[in-house]
Amino acid sequence: IQLTQSPSFLSASVGDRVTITCRTSQGISGDLAWYRQKPGKAPNLLIYAASTLQSGVPSRFSGSGSGTDFTLTISSLQPEDFATYYCQQLTTFGQGTRLEI
Amino acid sequence: EVQLVETGGGLIRPGGSLRLSCEASGFSVSGKYMSWVRQAPGQGLEWVAVIYGGGTKYYADSVQGRFAISRDNSKNKVYLQMNSLRAEDTAVYYCARDQGQFETLWYFDLWGRGTLVTVSS
Numbered sequence: 001i002q003l004t005q006s007p008s009f010l011s012a013s014v015g016d017r018v019t020i021t022c023r024t025s026q027g028i029s030g031d032l033a034w035y036r037q038k039p040g041k042a043p044n045l046l047i048y049a050a051s052t053l054q055s056g057v058p059s060r061f062s063g064s065g066s067g068t069d070f071t072l073t074i075s076s077l078q079p080e081d082f083a084t085y086y087c088q089q090l091t092t093f094g095q096g097t098r099l100e101i
Numbered sequence: 102e103v104q105l106v107e108t109g110g111g112l113i114r115p116g117g118s119l120r121l122s123c124e125a126s127g128f129s130v131s132g133k134y135m136s137w138v139r140q141a142p143g144q145g146l147e148w149v150a151v152i153y154g155g156g157t158k159y160y161a162d163s164v165q166g167r168f169a170i171s172r173d174n175s176k177n178k179v180y181l182q183m184n185s186l187r188a189e190d191t192a193v194y195y196c197a198r199d200q201g202q203f204e205t206l207w208y209f210d211l212w213g214r215g216t217l218v219t220v221s222s
Contacts (some may be wrong), residue, residue: 033208035146042195042212043146054210086146090207091161093146 001025003087003094010099016077020097022070022087031089034063034072037096038083046085047072103127103211105196110216113186121181121216123196131174134199136209137181139192139218149194150181153205164190186220193217 002025012018022032030050035043045054047063050070060075074081082101087094109121123135132154139149150160150170158170169182179196194216197209 031207035209037146042214043209044212045200045208045210048200048206048208048210088146088207088209091148091151093148096145 001028001089001092003089003092005085005087005094005097008095008097010097011101012077012099013101014077014079018074018077018099020072020085020087020099022065022072022094024068024070024089027067028089030066032063032065032070033088034061035086035088036081036083037086038080043086105198105211105213107194107196107213107216110194110218112219112221114222115187115220117186117220118182118184119186119218121183121194121196121218123179123181123213125177125179125198128198129174130172130177130179134201134205135170135172135179136197136199137170137179138195138197138209138212139190140195140215141189141192144192147192151199151205152179154203183218186218188220191218191220 004023006021032050034047037043046057046061051063062073085097106124113119136151137149139147152158152170167185171180196213198211199205200208200210
């Protein structure tokens with residue numbers, strides 16, 4: 001399975017609503033996760049099972065999708081959200097989406 | 102505090118060997134599904150290996166036959182033995198805990214800070 005994220009780069013401002021898409025090369029169950037990775041830090045689990053918010057993660061993050069198309073939405077960007085985001089299904093990660101100010 | 106701490110990285114010549122350690126605190130690695138994930142400089146994430154709660158092990162094709170994952174429950178550690186290292190193995194290596202209790206869910210809910218391995222002559 002291949003995971004393709006779009007866009008690869010995204011410019012936005014604090015307070016914006018943004019959506020990142022992850023498309024799989026074949027239909028999968030809802031076993032998809034999203035991570036945020038701040039520069040120089042380890043990834044942090046945000047969403048699992050496509051739409052379940054990980055404990056401790058702010059509610060501005062949400063996930064949706066099924067089949068081959070999944071999305072991560074950040075409802076109101078905060079300064080700490082400018083980072084790189086990865087989707088993951090089983091052993092495969094997407095190539096990442098870099099979110100910049 | 103629940104955390105993972107990786108050690109053992111460094112500079113190694115091509116063809117050499119290195120063993121990475123991942124020490125867990127705040128929980129027991131016994132019965133847990135534990136993975137190693139790596140990230141080459143400026144690149145994305147690549148899963149490397151997993152050890153299941155029952156001890157079954159799986160590897161990425163890129164490291165199959167060269168790397169070996171293991172666990173020492175008495176020391177609460179997970180290891181990655183890396184042999185026949187290549188330049189393309191240069192990366193930060195992260196230890197990661199699977200969220201699953203009785204099966205692997207492939208959701209990594211706890212990561213270490215990583216340890217850098219540089220393979221160069």
